[in-house]
Amino acid sequence: MTSVMDASQVAAHNSKLLAQLEADYAALAGVLARRGQDIEALTAQARHFAVAVPSWGVGTGGTRFARFPGRGEPRNVFEKLDDCAVIHQLTRATPTVSLHFPWDRPEDAAELRETAAARGLGFDAVNSNTFQDQAGQQHSYKFGSLTAGRLEVREQAVQHNLDCIALGQALGSKALTVWVGDGANFPGQHNLRGALERYLDSMRQIYAGLPDDWSLFIEHKLFEPAFYATTIADWGTSFACATALGSKARCLVDLGHHAPNTNIEMIVARLAQFGKLGGFHFNDSKYGDDDLDSGSINPFQLFLVFNELADAALREPGLRPAYMLDQSHNVTDPIESLMSSAAEVQRAYVQAALVDRTALAAHQQDNDAHQAAQTLKQAFRTDVSPILAMARLRSGGAIDPVACYRASGYRDRVAAQRPARTGASSSGIV
Ligand code: PSV
Ligand code: MN
Numbered sequence: 001m002t003s004v005m006d007a008s009q010v011a012a013h014n015s016k017l018l019a020q021l022e023a024d025y026a027a028l029a030g031v032l033a034r035r036g037q038d039i040e041a042l043t044a045q046a047r048h049f050a051v052a053v054p055s056w057g058v059g060t061g062g063t064r065f066a067r068f069p070g071r072g073e074p075r076n077v078f079e080k081l082d083d084c085a086v087i088h089q090l091t092r093a094t095p096t097v098s099l100h101f102p103w104d105r106p107e108d109a110a111e112l113r114e115t116a117a118a119r120g121l122g123f124d125a126v127n128s129n130t131f132q133d134q135a136g137q138q139h140s141y142k143f144g145s146l147t148a149g150r151l152e153v154r155e156q157a158v159q160h161n162l163d164c165i166a167l168g169q170a171l172g173s174k175a176l177t178v179w180v181g182d183g184a185n186f187p188g189q190h191n192l193r194g195a196l197e198r199y200l201d202s203m204r205q206i207y208a209g210l211p212d213d214w215s216l217f218i219e220h221k222l223f224e225p226a227f228y229a230t231t232i233a234d235w236g237t238s239f240a241c242a243t244a245l246g247s248k249a250r251c252l253v254d255l256g257h258h259a260p261n262t263n264i265e266m267i268v269a270r271l272a273q274f275g276k277l278g279g280f281h282f283n284d285s286k287y288g289d290d291d292l293d294s295g296s297i298n299p300f301q302l303f304l305v306f307n308e309l310a311d312a313a314l315r316e317p318g319l320r321p322a323y324m325l326d327q328s329h330n331v332t333d334p335i336e337s338l339m340s341s342a343a344e345v346q347r348a349y350v351q352a353a354l355v356d357r358t359a360l361a362a363h364q365q366d367n368d369a370h371q372a373a374q375t376l377k378q379a380f381r382t383d384v385s386p387i388l389a390m391a392r393l394r395s396g397g398a399i400d401p402v403a404c405y406r407a408s409g410y411r412d413r414v415a416a417q418r419p420a421r422t423g424a425s426s427s428g429i430v
Contacts (some may be wrong), residue, residue, distance in 0.1 A: 004085040004119065005408055013404040014393055021399055024386040031382075037354065039387065045353055046384075046391035049346045051282065051323040052096040052124035053338055055104050058083040061291065061328030070333065072415035077104040078115060079418060083335055085119035090404055092397035093342045096124040098324045099171070101164050102134055109170035116171075125175035125217055125279065125322055126168035130157040131225065146202035147182040147195040147231050154202050161206045169211060175279075175322060177252055178206070179219035183226025183233070195231045200244055207245045216249040217278040217322070218242050221257035224289055234258075235267045242276050250278025254326055255305075256289040257281075265304040272312035272319060279322030280305075282345050291328035293337045295344030302345065303380045306352035314357070333411060339401040343388055350387055354379035 029039040058080050060070035074080040081097065088094045097116065106112040116122060130145030138156060143149065145157035157180075165176055182199070184190050203216075210216055220238040223230055232238055235251060242249040251271050258264055271277035284290070284297040295302050312319050323345065329337045356375055363372035389399045398404035405411075 003089055004082050005089050005405075005410065009408050010090070010396075010398050010404060013407060014399050017389075017399040018393075021386060021389050021393065025390050028384070028386045032354075035356070042350055042353055042384070043387050043391050043394070046346060046350050046387050047092075047395050049093055049349050049391075050095050051093060051325055051342050051345050052098045053084045053087055053094045053342070054281075054324060054326050055080045055084070055097055055099050057325060057327050057329065057338055058087075058334045060334060061330050063330065068330070069420060070329075071420070072411050072413075072418045073421075074414075075418055075421065077106055077112060079414075080104070081112075081116055081119060081121060082414075084121060086335055086405065086410055087338050087342065088119075088121060089396075090392075090398040090401035091339050091342050092392050092395035093346050094338070095120065096122045098124045098127060098177075098326075099168075099173075100127040100129060101160075101167060102129060105167065109167055113171050123168070123171045123173045124324055125177045125215075126164050126171070126173045127177045127179070128161045128164045130160055131179070131181040144180075144182040144190075144195070144231075146178075146180050147190075147199045149190065149198075154198060158202050158205045162209045165206075165209055165211070165214070168214075174213060175215040175217055176206070176210070177217040177219055177279075178203070179221065179252075179254075180232060181221075181225045181230070183223075183230035184228045185226060186228055189228070192229055196237070196241075199231050200241060203241065203245055203249075207249060210248055214248060215278060215322075216242075216245065217252035218249060219252040219254055219257070219281065221254065221289065222259055235271065239271065239274070239276055242278075250276050252279045252281065252322075253277075254281035254283070254289075255294075255301075256283050256285040256291055256326075260287065264301060265308045268305050268308045269312070272308065272316070275316075277312070277319070277321050279324060281324055281326030282341065283325065283327045291326065293327055293329075293332070293344070294325060294341035295348065296341075299344065299348065300380060302348040303351050304376075306348040307355055307376060307379075309349075310352040310355065311357070335405060335411070336402050339405065343401070346388055346391075347384055350384045351379050351382060354382055354384070 032039050059073050074083055084097045130141050133140050139153045148154050207216055218238045218241055220232045220234055222233050238251040242251050282294045284292045284294055286297050325341055360372055360375045393399055
């Protein structure tokens with residue numbers, strides 16, 4: 001495997017922090033032992049945790065007002081893989097990349113697959129894109145894609161998704177995520193029921209093209225770019241469509257795609273209960289689909305999501321939802337944000353494993369709401385940072401990924417190799 005970062009730099013970084021980490025780890029082990037919990041089992045669990053990096057996340061994002069490019073942004077999918085490899089090398093928690101087509105369409109899929117493998121990376125779900133028009137495209141998606149009133153537009157959108165499946169197969173992916181921005185900006189613009197009927201008709205054709213061992217993830221989103229009625233706006237519609245399509249179709253929950261204050265952990269519990277939880281796009285938000293770093297605004301919500309997942313895993317040991325980040329980095333170095341975000345999602349996963357489920361069930365049975373809530377809070381308040389750092393160290397990563405990355409000078413090096421470009425970002429956004 002070729003490392004993008006010099007392994008000796010990682011080793012030097014770790015040796016400086018090792019004594020401190022060992023002391024913190026021993027102290028936490030003592031706290032957990034008093035609660036009857038084994039730190040080694042938790043560290044082993046943390047080492048198994050993995051979340052996919054979105055290829056579009058390593059480029060600088062923007063808003064609909066402006067984009068302020070970062071230094072050394074990747075200019076193509078191969079450079080994106082280099083950045084993703086740094087993230088995985090230091091965190092050891094991001095072994096796969098989720099690609100977005102046509103933004104990441106390679107000329108030679110085999111070459112891309114080999115390059116990824118050489119960097120220790122594989123591919124998670126591939127994402128189709130019928131929310132933008134591409135150069136040379138015959139029919140516009142201005143008035144919808146899979147739901148469009150005109151048959152030729154729908155056929156083009158279906159074909160794009162089938163092309164994504166073929167490309168994903170060549171790359172070793174096992175899932176297609178479909179998010180469409182289709183909807184209406186005005187009451188009366190289109191027939192609400194008719195749009196969903198056309199969507200289902202299009203999705204049936206895509207579903208028919210899925211290989212046997214593939215999944216189809218339906219991603220819902222409340223609003224934007226449609227501001228009156230989005231066709232796949234909520235988990236209920238997503239669930240109904242996934243059910244209508246068949247067992248390979250499941251729902252994908254992007255944390256930012258709900259109205260403020262929505263109880264997302266309950267959505268997760270419902271989807272898991274009925275066998276339709278396909279995966280996640282992790283990010284955080286305050287107002288809408290802000291695409292902020294995971295855990296940066298509402299880490300308790302993230303913990304509660306993982307608390308439901310931990311409960312569901314006890315009921316269905318085979319449950320394996322796809323974990324993916326989906327964020328837009330406008331003011332930070334994307335590599336730093338993605339490393340920290342992967343660790344925040346991993347943190348919530350470990351904290352959820354700390355919940356004393358026997359005590360929780362007893363408090364629930366006794367209608368002791370206060371102690372039930374405190375049982376969750378105790379797990380959430382536990383600083384599991386030493387477990388995360390030890391898991392990284394033992395897996396060959398960095399004790400402090402951001403510090404190690406900054407000391408490495410990687411951004412300066414790629415800034416010299418990748419001259420700035422104006423216009424669209426390599427993420428495809430803005
Ligand atoms: C839409 O807002 C979304 O969450 C979908 O997952 C897209 O594929 C992604 O963002 C990138 O724009
Ligand atoms: Mn998303």
